[in-house]
Amino acid sequence: MRDPVRPSRRNEIRQANEALILQAAEKVFAEAGFGGATMQLIADMAGLPKANLHYYFATKEDLYRRVVQNIFEIWLHAAEAMDDASGPIAGIGAYIEAKMEISRRHPDGSKVWAYEVMHGAPVIQDYLETTLREWTAGRTALIRKWIAEGKMAPVDPDHLMYMIWATTQHYADFGHQIATLNGGPLSDAAWAAAKESVKAIILRGIGALE
Amino acid sequence: MRDPVRPSRRNEIRQANEALILQAAEKVFAEAGFGGATMQLIADMAGLPKANLHYYFATKEDLYRRVVQNIFEIWLHAAEAMDDASGPIAGIGAYIEAKMEISRRHPDGSKVWAYEVMHGAPVIQDYLETTLREWTAGRTALIRKWIAEGKMAPVDPDHLMYMIWATTQHYADFGHQIATLNGGPLSDAAWAAAKESVKAIILRGIGALE
């Protein structure tokens, strides 16, 4: 064989290193934005020489794009419980819980997404126009069905989705502000209380508790 | 006189140029973040040579700090209608309306604030710990009073404030995403509908409509 490293072994190395770099990149992009992040900082955090990053990801923008796509995929799967539910209390309640849990577990990914959208979505505009638009249309249709069945008040489904996104992601994107006002990071109990508060106000707000 | 420009005239020039630069800087910082913004871009947008920016603002960070302080001041004054109200329907309703109107009129300022907080508030941490904390304590005390008087449901005042901030600012910070899903920027009527949707869900959600 010309190559001492077998394809499968090489794939393992590539996958492991890509994951390591992506994890470091997510953190640095979240802390500094795309413009403020440097390949050197990402390399240091990953414990690799800077040139290795360019071996696995051709450009800084390619690396950034992968980080944004990751959080997007995670969010897309968060609504499966909503689709299976028979009504808004279980469905929207489960969706809020899932989104809150993602804010807690993946705050950096959420921040990178916020950064990307805030600056005009230069690298994921096509996702907004295709995948996200179709995904949203499906969920608002479900909400309209629940309204027609008398299971909740006739609220605007789009603005309801915006409120759920805004509120749940706020605990990630503005986590630093919340921690400062709270006198420190939210404890497990405080996170549970936050979930319940958000669920209670929104579910009552759409008339799903009566 | 040694100086051909009288102090008052000089002050007028300084004020006018500072305002011009701050306006351009807000737009560029909103579009690119602190790290992605360049003094050259800001100078081009203001129609001035780059060196003039350094004449009025010693460093890029000084200029950025002024932009962040501006939006903070605007938000602080948005709750005056809340303080004067006799209950949550008028008070919180007016606060939501004021915050929505600011998101519509100052989307760039809102984005710069979001950028700053998302990245750990390196230049306005002291504001969070002093002014914002005191301001929030005053408003949550007012909400607790309304709850004690039986004017609204016993929701957690802090999480209610987070929801109001998150939802209203979402229309500025994620305005690009909303416009994409909406098929274009929100019309006057769409903005009015957004305001009413947000008010309706939150006011019903805190039990202030019954």
Place this chain on the structure above:
DNA sequence: GTCTATATTTCGATAGAC
């Protein structure tokens, strides 16, 4: 696949004529 050294560009900031 890894890493050192470096090419090239662009940034923030300043000097100095006007």
Place this chain on the structure above:
DNA sequence: GTCTATCGAAATATAGAC
């Protein structure tokens, strides 16, 4: 107070030995 020219630092990206 304005503007051209430029310095020094730091960035992305690559070349090439191992």
